[in-house]
Amino acid sequence: MTNWLTPRAVNWQLIALWSAVLPHLVQLPLWCTLMLVACSGVRVQIYRGIWRFPPWYIKLALLGLLWLGLVLSFDRDSLMRGTVALLVGGAAFKLLEIHTRRDALVVIYLSYLLVAVQFLFAQGILTGLYALIAAVLVICAQIALFDPRLSAPLPSVRNSFKLLLPALPMMILLFLLIPRIGPLWSVPLDRGAAATGLSDSVAPGDISSMTRSDELAFRAAFDGAVPSSNERYWRTLTYSEFDGRRWLLAKSSGAQLESVESTAQRYSYEIIMEPSRRPWLPVLDVPLSVQGAQLRGARQAVTPAPIDKRQSYRAVSTSRFDLQPTLDERQRQANLDFPKDQNPRTQALARRLWLQSESDPSRFVSQIAELFNRSFVYTLQPPRLGADSVDQFLFETQRGFCGHFASAAALMLRAAGIPARLVGGYQGGEYNSAAGYLTLRQWDAHAWVEYHLPGRGWIRFDPTAAVAPQRIEEPAESLFLDQPGFLADRPLSPLRFANAGWLLEARRAIDALNFSWHRWVLNYQNQQTDLLRSLLGEITPLRMALALLIPGGMILGFVAFNLRPPRPKDPLTLAQQRFEKVAQMLGYTRQPRETLGELARRIKNKYSQTSSALDLLAFIEQRMRYSPDEVESSELVRALNKVSRDLRLESLKAARAAALDRVKERDAGSTGE
Amino acid sequence: MLSLSEIRRLIAARRARWIARRHPAAEQQRIDKRAIYILPTGACLGFVLLLLVMLLLAINYENNLIYGLTFLLVSVLLVSMVHTHNNLRDLMVSSRGYEPVFAGEKTRYRLHLKGADHPSVALSLCYPGGERGSVTLRPREEKTIELSAAPGQRGRHHPGILRLSSRYPMGLFRAWSYVNLTQQAWIYPKAEAGGDLPASAAQEHEGVVAQTGHEEFSGLHEYQPGMPLGRAAWATLARGLELQIKEFSEPLGDSRWLRWSYWPELSNEARLSRLCYWVLRCEKEQRPFGLELPSRSLALASGRAQVSAALMALAQEGFSADD
Numbered sequence: 001m002t003n004w005l006t007p008r009a010v011n012w013q014l015i016a017l018w019s020a021v022l023p024h025l026v027q028l029p030l031w032c033t034l035m036l037v038a039c040s041g042v043r044v045q046i047y048r049g050i051w052r053f054p055p056w057y058i059k060l061a062l063l064g065l066l067w068l069g070l071v072l073s074f075d076r077d078s079l080m081r082g083t084v085a086l087l088v089g090g091a092a093f094k095l096l097e098i099h100t101r102r103d104a105l106v107v108i109y110l111s112y113l114l115v116a117v118q119f120l121f122a123q124g125i126l127t128g129l130y131a132l133i134a135a136v137l138v139i140c141a142q143i144a145l146f147d148p149r150l151s152a153p154l155p156s157v158r159n160s161f162k163l164l165l166p167a168l169p170m171m172i173l174l175f176l177l178i179p180r181i182g183p184l185w186s187v188p189l190d191r192g193a194a195a196t197g198l199s200d201s202v203a204p205g206d207i208s209s210m211t212r213s214d215e216l217a218f219r220a221a222f223d224g225a226v227p228s229s230n231e232r233y234w235r236t237l238t239y240s241e242f243d244g245r246r247w248l249l250a251k252s253s254g255a256q257l258e259s260v261e262s263t264a265q266r267y268s269y270e271i272i273m274e275p276s277r278r279p280w281l282p283v284l285d286v287p288l289s290v291q292g293a294q295l296r297g298a299r300q301a302v303t304p305a306p307i308d309k310r311q312s313y314r315a316v317s318t319s320r321f322d323l324q325p326t327l328d329e330r331q332r333q334a335n336l337d338f339p340k341d342q343n344p345r346t347q348a349l350a351r352r353l354w355l356q357s358e359s360d361p362s363r364f365v366s367q368i369a370e371l372f373n374r375s376f377v378y379t380l381q382p383p384r385l386g387a388d389s390v391d392q393f394l395f396e397t398q399r400g401f402c403g404h405f406a407s408a409a410a411l412m413l414r415a416a417g418i419p420a421r422l423v424g425g426y427q428g429g430e431y432n433s434a435a436g437y438l439t440l441r442q443w444d445a446h447a448w449v450e451y452h453l454p455g456r457g458w459i460r461f462d463p464t465a466a467v468a469p470q471r472i473e474e475p476a477e478s479l480f481l482d483q484p485g486f487l488a489d490r491p492l493s494p495l496r497f498a499n500a501g502w503l504l505e506a507r508r509a510i511d512a513l514n515f516s517w518h519r520w521v522l523n524y525q526n527q528q529t530d531l532l533r534s535l536l537g538e539i540t541p542l543r544m545a546l547a548l549l550i551p552g553g554m555i556l557g558f559v560a561f562n563l564r565p566p567r568p569k570d571p572l573t574l575a576q577q578r579f580e581k582v583a584q585m586l587g588y589t590r591q592p593r594e595t596l597g598e599l600a601r602r603i604k605n606k607y608s609q610t611s612s613a614l615d616l617l618a619f620i621e622q623r624m625r626y627s628p629d630e631v632e633s634s635e636l637v638r639a640l641n642k643v644s645r646d647l648r649l650e651s652l653k654a655a656r657a658a659a660l661d662r663v664k665e666r667d668a669g670s671t672g673e
Numbered sequence: 674m675l676s677l678s679e680i681r682r683l684i685a686a687r688r689a690r691w692i693a694r695r696h697p698a699a700e701q702q703r704i705d706k707r708a709i710y711i712l713p714t715g716a717c718l719g720f721v722l723l724l725l726v727m728l729l730l731a732i733n734y735e736n737n738l739i740y741g742l743t744f745l746l747v748s749v750l751l752v753s754m755v756h757t758h759n760n761l762r763d764l765m766v767s768s769r770g771y772e773p774v775f776a777g778e779k780t781r782y783r784l785h786l787k788g789a790d791h792p793s794v795a796l797s798l799c800y801p802g803g804e805r806g807s808v809t810l811r812p813r814e815e816k817t818i819e820l821s822a823a824p825g826q827r828g829r830h831h832p833g834i835l836r837l838s839s840r841y842p843m844g845l846f847r848a849w850s851y852v853n854l855t856q857q858a859w860i861y862p863k864a865e866a867g868g869d870l871p872a873s874a875a876q877e878h879e880g881v882v883a884q885t886g887h888e889e890f891s892g893l894h895e896y897q898p899g900m901p902l903g904r905a906a907w908a909t910l911a912r913g914l915e916l917q918i919k920e921f922s923e924p925l926g927d928s929r930w931l932r933w934s935y936w937p938e939l940s941n942e943a944r945l946s947r948l949c950y951w952v953l954r955c956e957k958e959q960r961p962f963g964l965e966l967p968s969r970s971l972a973l974a975s976g977r978a979q980v981s982a983a984l985m986a987l988a989q990e991g992f993s994a995d996d
Contacts, residue, residue: 105716105844109723112746116727119738128738135742139749139843146844148795149809159842163756167748174744175737183733309734524737552751559755 005104009144010047012156013098013107014040016141017091019134020111023118023127024084029073032085035066039092046096054096062093084117104145111138123310125517136160166559170552177532177548180525198236198280198424202447203246204382204403205389214441216274217426218282219515221437223268227284229428231319233448233460234282234440236425238298240335242414244342245389247407247422250298250334258299258324258457260286265319270526272312272518279303282426282440284317285460291315298421299323312523323457327419335419335452338411343390346408350415361418361453368409369466376405378468405463406447413461419452423460435512572633575640582644586651597621600643610646617643692834696853701767704837709761709850711754717845720750753843760839761796761848763789764810769817771858773984775949779803779821780830780858788814794841801833827862827945829992859988864953865946868936870929893917928961928973931983945987952987956980966990 018040025033045051066089074082091110098104115134118127140156143163147156239247267284281293281301290301291314301315327335340347353371357363375398382400385392390408393400406422413420427446429438448462520527529539536543580590583599586607590599597618604614617639624631675683696708713721724743731739765787772781784798788810798806802823808816822832838849893906896916906917931951936944948964955962961975964983968990971983 101844102716105719109719112723113726116730116739116742119736119742120730120734123736123738128741131738131742132745135745142844143842146795146841148807163749163752163842164745167745167752170748170751171741171745174747175741178740178744180735180737180740181732183735184729185733309736521741522737525735556751556755559752560759 005047005098005101006144006148007047008156009104009141009147010043010098012137012141012144013095013104014043016111016134016138017095017107017114019137020114020118021088021091022134023122023130024088024114027081027121028085028088029069031069031073032088035069036088036092039095043095043098053099059093059096062096066093080120084114087114087117101145105142108138108142108145111141123522125514128517128521136164139163166555170555173548173551173555175524176528177544179544180528198276198278198445200237201246201248202239202403202407202422202424203389204400204407205245205385205393214443217276217440217442217444218271218273219437219439219518220269220271220284220429221515221519223270225265225267226431226436226438227267227319232428232438233285233423233446233462234426234429234444235285235287235299235423236280236282236301237423238300238450239422239424240298242338242411244339247410250421258297260288260299260318260321260323267317267319268314269317270312270314270519272310272515272523273307275309275311276307279306281307281313283315285319285423285425286317286321286323288316288318310518310522312519312526314526321457324452325455325457327452327454332419332452335421336414336417338414343388343411345388345391346394346411347415349394350412353412354416361451364413364416364418365451365461368412368461369463372405372409372463372466376400376467378464402447402464405467406449409461409463410449410451413449413451421450423448423450427462432508432512432515434508435515437515439511439515571637572640575637575644578644579640582647582651586647595621595625596640597625603647607647607650609650610643613639613643613646689834692851693853696834696851698853698855700855701765702852702854704761704764704766704850704852706758706762709758709848711758711846711848714840714845714847716840716843717750720746720843720845724750749843750845754846756842757839757846757848759791760793760841761837761850763791764793764796764837765789766835766837766852766854768854768856771856772819773859773861773981773988775861776827776863777824779824780832780860781819781821782832782856782858783817783819784835784854785815785817786810788812793839795839797838797840799836799838801836803832825858825860827860827942827988829989830858830860832856832858859985861984861988862942862945862949864950865943866950868947870931870951871935893919928963928975929955930963930965930973931955932965933967934965941991945990949984949987952980952983 018036021036025036042051042054046053066086070082070085070089074085087110091107091114094103094107094110098107112135115131115138118131118134136157139160143159144156147159237249240250241248266288269284271282273281279302281290281303283290283299283301286299287295287301289295292311293301293303293313296302303311353367354364357367377399378401379399380401382393382404383397385397390411393404394408410420410422424445424447426440426444427448428444429440431438446464448460448464450458450460452458532539532544536547576596579596580599583590583603586603588599588603590596600614600618600621604611604618607614617636620631620636620639624633624636696702724746727739727743727746730736731743767785767787769783769785771783774780782800786796786808790812792812793810796808796810798808798818798820800820800822803821806818806820808818810816820835822830835852835854836849837852838847840847893909894917896905896918904919906919909917929951931948933944933948936947939947948966952962952964955975959975961973962979962983963973964971964986966986969986971979971986
């Protein structure tokens with residue numbers, strides 16, 4: 001086998017490698033880029049015959065440098081990026097020792113792998129499109145390697161499309177039908193910057209500025225009705241321990257699941273959750289069941305491992321509920337406990353309000369709401385609070401966000417002897433009516449209070465609604481838009497500008513497209529079973545095999561068929577073939593070297609009705625032979641077609657006449673007997 | 674107990690017989706799709722390994738886009754198989770003679786290829802034991818190529834069954850087919866220096882003029898197809914006569930007779946090798962010579978035609994030349 005590499009093949013290898021590496025370079029250290037540039041340059045110089053292949057000790061030194069770079073730039077938490085850097089480095093060094101086709105194949109195969117690995121870091125639609133283009137370029141490079149022609153690069157592109165076009169339907173088929181299985185072993189993922197969102201403690205006093213980002217938290221698609229905006233509380237975490245300043249997750253939470261009674265309105269929905277690096281799942285308050293997660297105490301949905309990648313799960317919730325109507329003494333104490341020596345003014349205020357409301361819990365709650373409504377301000381940039389943070393908030397600053405209000409309300413409830421706790425999660429969501437789902441972003445994060453009434457269970461109380469009712473009724477973005485902290489970390493976010501009119505429409509359409517992409521491509525495994533069942537009916541191995549093999553075979557058959565020689569399209573050739581076929585039917589096979597005119601003259605004698613047409617054909621054919629400029633080929637086509645038609649007609653007539661004669665003869669014979 | 678090499682030889686012989694049975698010889702062959710064999714290559718093994726790695730990534734990271742890319746490459750693999758198979762199909766191969774060589778050299782055969790209705794890219798052609806040739810054909814393009822076969826003994830040579838293969842477009846599969854053409858070549862003996870010509874070899878008939886040469890015009894001869902047109906007597910043609918060829922002759926000064934009987938102590942092949950040496954030497958010294966072999970003899974003459982006739986006679990000695 002010739003191992004000679006054409007210049008075209010060398011160019012294509014560089015194009016393929018660069019297109020595969022390009023998306024990775026952004027997140028790799030600069031030395032990776034420099035190394036790749038240097039190796040590509042050396043490769044070109046080697047190919048042009050200006051430099052020679054580097055000797056072994058230079059390669060060894062480079063390998064050492066690569067190792068050093070990897071060790072210095074990456075650690076355990078960036079294992080994946082380190083692996084990508086290793087792949088890039090390997091491919092770059094391989095460029096320095098491409099002697100044969102096999103060496104070139106190593107570079108090409110590494111390029112395929114780099115295209116695939118790109119999806120571990122980004123999975124957007126544009127990433128997908130770019131990867132498709134990169135894959136086409138790598139395929140071109142592989143074809144160029146086996147194509148000895150020295151012409152322009154276009155044949156490779158054309159041939160790769162000849163390969164790809166039939167391959168695409170087959171790929172879709174495989175994608176739809178091949179069953180997905182769970183991970184075979186756990187794999188490392190790079191820990192990125194701590195994701196914004198919920199944490200395991202809430203300390204409103206420690207935060208002086210709340211930056212709200214438009215980062216996607218999750219999307220929810222409902223099977224039937226969508227809850228109204230004041231019902232859209234997405235429960236995620238419950239904080240029931242208070243140390244005077246911070247609310248913490250209950251240490252003992254999760255022992256047993258509380259009962260939920262009186263379930264009237266049920267919502268069934270699917271949530272596609274972005275990676276949060278935490279194990280808690282947001283679910284609509286209050287969840288009845290969650291697929292793929294465990295429902296723990298206080299109805300929190302918890303997954304066994306932190307959510308490191310986008311994940312989807314189904315859940316059923318109800319909006320009217322009696323959650324845990326009776327508390328046992330231990331739970332009651334846990335939800336009443338607070339440091340008695342802190343926040344004394346708050347405790348006193350609570351006792352006073354409790355007396356004023358004549359020990360009626362619901363009146364007490366509305367008194368708290370009235371208090372907040374009177375003189376408090378909702379802001380994303382509250383002042384920092386010192387010791388006795390709740391006292392300071394209630395009596396001095398009176399400015400805060402949901403955490404402040406919820407924290408103060410819960411403490412007052414506990415001080416009045418009503419079991420209460422903080423609930424963290426999300427509230428609201430933007431409804432995309434075109435695609436029918438809710439989008440929740442990090443700015444929708446929210447905290448509210450639950451207090452317990454014997455016989456009624458836990459009741460939701462959102463003190464923020466008393467201060468800023470529009471926070472609950474309207475999407476967060478329209479409320480926060482004027483606030484300085486809003487989108488502070490994203491100065492150029494499209495959400496800052498796209499607030500009305502066609503821009504909003506366009507943003508919703510793009511978001512809907514993204515949602516479909518997430519749902520049907522990135523999380524296809526969740527849709528696969530339902531889709532296949534609706535397409536195939538009962539899923540059996542036999543049906544799956546048939547569904548794969550029959551269309552697959554059809555596609556390959558189509559490819560093979562398409563590669564067959566095309567039928568001659570030239571009307572003259574067709575007419576000529578038709579005439580020859582008719583003549584052969586009549587017993588006149590065209591001899592080699594016989595012209596059409598000669599053949600026509602040969603037939604003429606026997607077929608008198610067609611003889612004039614045959615004469616004309618012979619005449620035109622002869623004229624065409626000797627003065628081709630004077631005769632249009634269409635004339636000959638017409639003459640040929642006429643002759644073929646007439647001859648067939650005449651031969652049919654003759655055959656009928658002969659048959660009639662035979663019948664007459666037989667009749668005559670039979671009457672004669 | 675059979676040794677490994679013996680087993681290998683037996684298998685090869687069996688295979689050759691099977692191939693010959695499946696591909697009967699003919700003047701011209703079209704490669705039928707049923708006569709094309711296809712197997713994955715080493716590159717395919719690597720590609721499948723790559724796909725497995727990608728599949729593992731897809732499974733472990735539950736990444737549907739990697740699944741998609743993997744499935745795309747699986748599909749490309751399958752489609753490329755069809756393309757590779759198709760690359761050979763409907764190719765026409767016919768024989769176009771050979772380049773004469775001496776024994777021990779690689780025989781070189783000329784092949785005429787006619788492309789199918791689709792391009793045939795990077796075809797590799799090879800006779801058993803010969804060197805590999807490569808050719809690319811556009812649709813319906815015709816090309817004549819020269820391909821060397823295994824070196825042979827003096828006499829009649831059969832190149833064996835031609836093997837055509839291709840890995841285009843992806844190098845993942847190798848398709849091949851066999852073309853059994855009715856071809857043969859005559860191989861001249863290998864020139865072995867040595868011996869002396871006996872005195873009787875020198876020409877006895879001094880002054881007699883041999884038939885053909887370059888030096889002196891000796892007359893006109895009626896044209897026969899194949900005669901050199903460079904010597905056509907255009908003047909006589911202009912006068913309205915049949916086309917005639919001018920004949921030249923040269924005086925046979927110092928000519929030699931080369932006879933089979935000179936070296937009885939040598940084996941037949943060695944005699945032929947020695948005669949070959951003397952033929953070539955006479956050519957070098959531009960000396961007219963005659964050749965006398967058991968089966969035929971050539972009259973005294975010189976020139977390129979005489980040399981090739983003599984070499985051909987040496988090659989065919991002991992064989993019946995007609996088949």
